[in-house]
Amino acid sequence: MAAPAATHSAHHLLQLVLSCRKITAQVTCASTHSIIAMASSAEEEFAREYKAKLNRFPRSKTFWDSKTASRIGDKIAIRLAEIGVAAVRIDVGEEMSRAVHYRKMLGPFFSSVKRTGIQVYGAEDLIFLG
Template sequence: MAGNHNHHVLQLVLSCRRITAQVTNTTTSSIIAMASSSEHEFLAHYRAHLNRVPRSHRFWDAKVASRVGEKLGFRLREIGVTGVHIDPRDELSRPVHYRLMVSPLFDSIKRAGVEVSGVDGFPLCVTPSN
């Protein structure tokens, strides 16, 4: 299955409230897998940030992004996808604070056994600390 990542594109949808990662099959234009911080697992984290004082407008962080990447990586492996591609220009056009928070997502997908092409040399790759 070498090279199958050319047909699968990883796209991120980011807002201050959630992060969503979806993989699209470019030949059929259909979403084949996705993971989001709006899933049930993240509900307690979201509620904790919602009621936090002082109020914050950011409801996810690098740890949440890492877990979303892990979930997406496992879902991709389950359906037999071994590689995805990102558009580095899209990722580099994001503000620096978003790049810092999404880098662990890419690392988590790689740790799940899915190759992520297009992130080679991606600046500011950091892994969240516990």
């Protein structure tokens, strides 16, 4: 029974695009390389928080945190569940190559995706600091 789930997970790749200003999660279909689901901190519901951090003095160096990452995880998981995707995989090498301060904030992202019921293959190999 585990083999079909692993085969199914190979069809969808969860990728994270991180910068100091925003976090974007996208899931692509491995066969067509097209994006099937996406969530970003640039969406309208996050605009108020972003403006508050932007106009604050002294300015912060990052405009998203682990709480925002967790909410993005919830959004992408809900969108995946709506289209019937139950499992995704991640590129562990890419995630491990991220800067430590980004990896610390991504633990809640993966936790919220798993909590919603989406299996994330490869996340068990990640070490989240903090």
